[in-house]
Amino acid sequence: MVNLLPLALLAAANAVVAQNTTFLAGLMSTLEDAGCTSLTHIASSLNGTSQGQYLLKSISNGDSYVLFAPNDGAVSNAPSNMTDNPFNLLSYHVVSGNFSGQSTTYPNTTVGRTFLNDTTYVKLEGNRSQVVAWSTRSDGHVHVLNQRNDSTVTNTTTYGNVTIYVVSSVLEWPENFSGAVSADAPNLDAFSATVSNVTQSFYNGTDHTTKDETVAEIIGGGFQGFTLFAPNTSAIEAISGNITMYEQNATQIQTILANHIINGTSVYSPELVGKSYTSAAGQAFSFSINATGQYVKIGSLTARILQPDVLLSNGVAHIIDQVLVDTQEDMSAASSACVGDV
Template sequence: MQFKEFLLLSLIGTSTAQNASNLTDALGSENSTLSSLNSLLQQNPQFLQSLGNATNVTFLAPNNDALNAIMNNNTNSSSPISSPGDLDALLRYHILNGTYYASDFGNTSQFIPTQLTNSSYTNVTGGQRVECLADSNNNVTFISALRQNVSAVTNNINFTGGTIYIVNGVLSIPQNVTDTLANANLTAAAGALAATNQTQNLTDGRNVTIFAPNNDAFNAIGSVLSNQTTDQLSNITGYHVVNGTVAYSSDLQNGTLTTENGEEINISVINNETYVNSARLTVPDILFSNGVIHVIDQVLNPNNTSVAPDTTATSATPAYTSASSGTGGIPFTSGVTTPTTTYPAATSAGGQTAEGAAMPIQTGAIGAAALFGGAAMLANF
């Protein structure tokens, strides 16, 4: 049974909760807006029971329009997304650990763990994260895979065990490293990791931070990369990976991080811009199944670790002397499958709030395959 049919059958019936003493009762009290969600929960009694016992949680409840949009936009009808495990994972990704009211959020992102802890879907200690922030009017945004975001349309529906936000979309479970890099149009980084046989280690790894150069950065030093041995390339790619630490943007402060190859990278925060050695961080916090990816505008040089950022430069200067573009196109991309859909918010800085903080681009409704595709591929690796 395909997911579209599975979801349609699950949405038959309604919840009839009479009071809001627990989470399921509170959801039932909003049945005119959440009838599709309530019906889906009624068709999954084991999860519904655990939901009723939940305490100190924040539940992000997709409204009827959000769930209907999934059905209407499920363009990949061949994707086998009828697994109860997939559905359980998706629902658990909407449960934040802790009670967070709208007033608890500001324009600095918080990365809050969820009840998605199943190792088939995530290798982040304490549960896969959701990025949360708000503007000065308490308009709250929740950001998931590939910086896709949903907005709260109703805040702070309280019950004895926490609070509920009604949201206008469905969160997407973060994907494995290969799919995340490809869909973020970081195909050179994906190819470089594959060329140095590091993809599987990152797929199996736990708590990983990757500083991923964009395609232009790889192209800018194509002449250097074409002359590297496999061991030299492995040293370069390893210098962009931090194992054992998930360093979200809110964790990046002046100091150092030790990379996979044992060398340190220098983190500098200057005039609200973050730099890694001399590279500028251009897109922060692309969540993936094992941690987080930050996009940078240079390829880091493990043999030039003391290079400092030039905050006055209008374009990135490679950390490799005498480097130039190669003649064969963007390095490492020839064997990488070009994604049919990329996500602009994962490859650009996004808009600005009134306070000047970067906000993601609203990406709208997506198909069921995008919600589960990364998780399903992770399980099949």
């Protein structure tokens, strides 16, 4: 008796390739009409790899997706490390979900989950893939946030179930905290210096706790999944004398910094209000929003979120206008919260 199973599997595989080829041809034609011919050259190699076939099969399944499509000028100016890997590049430019009815004005943002989950670049909790954040700025244009080169949506079109946002720059996936400070959020220099001092004392010491490790690993990017409420330089300078005093007490400054962190969970700004989280030092966060902005509260201290969704390779930071000087801790609550969030 002839075993028909291998033939059936081969036929199914050929059908997938044929479906992908048809979908890809139509998508490439739409992109060319939109001024994204260079992107079609990059994408044309996808159907020749198993990873590429998976991506094409996913976005051709009839569900809603957004494709951020760099125009020809964007691709020509992109770093080679971005364009040398077509699968990773396209994976970070495809977002799952229907966002056609959503419109946010900064500092409110829209956040979508991409297909990029290469562990070389993404270290989020639960092996989740990386996200993209975008919003309409005061100039009336939609901007993709967290980019070294400002990337704006210059045109919108569709192909089947895919909404295509033509963008002016290739989207770069997020770096760790140190990279973000130097590239995307230079107003965190003072906070970064404070964290560096704590990190140094951690590595020089011997009495390591989960709280200490959480603070120390922000800089190195070794921690997998966290949310950081990072005071800007003005906030640090406003209490500069006290910061110096706190830094002389390693336990106290570590507790204060841990009370700026949600450990084990990357919480983006659209997900904050209406939920409660516990800090890495075991204190309760709460959130609110009104006509003046979005706020984070811990204990009796409240800060306004000035710049939401600074995306990181292993988490997310929200820049705030006050230092949350909370020296209280409950490590049992912190441990329970972290286990529950991962």
